[in-house]
Amino acid sequence: MNLKKIDPAFDILKEFAKATKGSPKDIQKMREKNIYSDGALPAKVKVIFSLLWSISTKCEPCIKYYAQKAKELGVTESEMGEAMAVASTMGGCVGEMWALKAFKAFHDENESSESCCV
Numbered sequence: 001m002n003l004k005k006i007d008p009a010f011d012i013l014k015e016f017a018k019a020t021k022g023s024p025k026d027i028q029k030m031r032e033k034n035i036y037s038d039g040a041l042p043a044k045v046k047v048i049f050s051l052l053w054s055i056s057t058k059c060e061p062c063i064k065y066y067a068q069k070a071k072e073l074g075v076t077e078s079e080m081g082e083a084m085a086v087a088s089t090m091g092g093c094v095g096e097m098w099a100l101k102a103f104k105a106f107h108d109e110n111e112s113s114e115s116c117c118v
Contacts, residue, residue, distance in 0.1 A: 067105035
């Protein structure tokens with residue numbers, strides 16, 4: 001995934017990491033442990049949860065990232081559709097618009113799977 005296509009702010013991520021004493025790396029470690037690994041729940045389900053949270057908070061870079069991560073982890077279009085129906089149902093008209101953005105991001109092509117916030 002090309003982070004610069006997700007949001008131009010990622011251009012200064014290294015400087016941000018330095019200024020915050022490495023907090024992006026710490027957050028990435030939490031993602032690896034709590035989202036991207038299978039446990040009682042499969043990682044792909046936890047990524048869908050992350051996507052729904054991103055939609056709820058209207059974080060467009062996170063939506064783009066987690067939609068692509070869901071695809072990478074094997075989420076099917078049908079599974080994505082059901083998750084977006086939940087987002088639309090819980091968020092009404094506004095939720096539907098953000099769910100539509102997530103569904104579009106799920107279909108967009110990206111090259112690799114870098115984290116949205118490393």
